[in-house]
C-alpha cells in the first residue's frame with residue numbers, strides 16, 4: 001500500500017511521496033506529513049554493519065514508497081558518493097563523554113548537504129515518474145547554508161532552475177562568498193535588504209500566490225521548494241539518526257535497544273523533527289534536546305506551550321539558527337493535535353495574525369520527549385574554548401550551541417544516558433567566532449585570513465570547499481528590497 005501524505009491544513013489534500021516532493025509545500029499553505037508511521041525493520045544486529053547508503057535506502061524506501069527500489073538505489077548512489085570527503089559520510093566522533101555526529105563532510109561543509117545532495121535526484125526522478133515536462137523552478141530562502149547546498153545540488157540539472165534569497169547582512173562572509181560564486185546556467189542568487197524571516201515569508205507567499213502560479217504554468221514552469229518544508233529534505237535526515245545509533249551499537253557504546261539522547265542545534269525545526277520521526281519508527285530515543293541561540297523562541301515554546309515570535313531578532317554568530325518562525329514545528333503541532341487540520345490551521349492563523357499561539361494542556365502533555373534550552377553568545381564562545389582545551393576538537397558555533405545546552409541539561413538532570421550531539425557545520429565555515437574564542441581576543445581580519453589562522457591553531461586541514469573560494473569569481477551581485485522579491489523572480493524568469 002502506498003503511503004499517503006496529507007496537508008497539515010487540509011487533510012483532504014492528499015498526495016504520494018513523489019508528488020509531495022515535486023510540490024514542496026501544499027498549495028493550502030500547509031506542510032505534507034505521512035498519514036501513518038511506516039514500518040521500518042530496525043534490526044541493529046544487522047544495521048550495525050550497514051553502510052550509510054544502506055541505512056538511507058532502508059529509511060527512504062519506507063517513507064518514499066512510490067519510488068521503485070531501482071529509483072531509490074539510483075538517488076542514493078548519486079547523492080552519497082565521493083563528493084563527501086569522508087568515506088563513512090557521517091562519522092561519529094567521541095568527544096569527551098559524548099559523541100559528535102559530524103554531518104559536515106559534503107559539498108558545502110554543513111549538514112544541509114545530507115538532504116540537498118539527494119533532493120535534486122528525488123525531484124527529477126519524481127518529475128519523470130509523473131511525466132512533468134514543465135521546468136521546475138526551485139525557490140529558496142536561506143539563512144546561509146541551505147542556499148549554497150541547494151545550488152550545489154541543482155546547478156545545471158536539466159529541466160530545473162534555482163533562485164536563492166539570502167539576508168544581505170545575515171550570513172557569514174564565507175557563506176556569502178560560497179553563494180555569490182556559484183556557477184551554473186540555471187542559478188540565480190539574490191541578496192535582500194531584510195532578515196531571514198522576511199525572505200522565508202515572501203517565498204511562502206509566492207508559493208501560495210495563485211495568480212503567480214497561473215503565470216508560471218502559462219510559461220510552462222512550476223515552483224518547487226528545496227526548503228526543509230519539503231519532505232524530500234526531511235526524510236533523508238531521518239537516516240542519520242538511525243545510522244548514528246547503529247554506530248553506537250557497533251562500537252559497543254550501547255546495547256541494541258538502549259535509549260539515547262540527541263542534542264540538536266535548531267532553527268527551522270527540520271533536523272530535530274527528523275529525530276522525532278526516527279523515534280516514531282522505533283529508534284530508541286530518550287530525549288530530543290532542542291538547542292537554540294539567543295533567538296530562543298523554541299525554548300520558551302517547549303517550556304510554556306506558547307509560541308510567541310513578537311520579540312527582538314538577534315543576528316548571532318550561529319546565523320543558520322537566527323529564526324523566529326520555525327516552519328517545521330507545524331508538523332509537530334499537527335501530530336500533537338491528533339492530526340487535526342482544523343486545529344492546526346487555527347493555530348497557524350493565530351501565528352499569522354498575532355504572531356503568537358498557545359497549545360492546549362493536552363498537547364503540552366505530549367512534549368515530554370523534548371527538552372529545550374538556549375545558549376548566549378558568551379556561552380557559545382566559552383563552549384568552543386572549553387571543548388578545544390579539553391579535547392583538541394574544534395566545534396563550529398552551531399554545534400557549540402548544542403554542546404553548551406547539553407552541558408546545562410547535564411547539570412539540571414544528571415542524566416547519564418549516552419548522548420549524540422548533532423554537529424551541523426565545519427568550524428571553517430564560521431572562522432571569526434572560532435578564532436576569537438580560541439585566541440581569546442577580538443580578530444577583525446578577513447574571513448579568508450581567519451581560516452588560515454584556524455588551520456594553524458586547530459591542525460585540521462582546510463576543507464576544499466573553503467580553499468577553492470579563495471580565487472573563485474563572484475558571479476552574482478543582485479540586491480533587492482524584501483518587498484521586491486516577487487518582481488525579481490518574474491524578471492529572472494521573464495514572466496509576462
Ligand SMILES: *Cc1c(COP(=O)(O)O)cnc(C)c1O
Nearest residue numbers: 145267268269270271320398424
Ligand atoms: C540549518 C542549520 C541549522 C538548523 O537546522 P534546522 O533544521 O533549520 O533546525 C543548524 N546548524 C546549521 C549549521 C545549519 O545550517
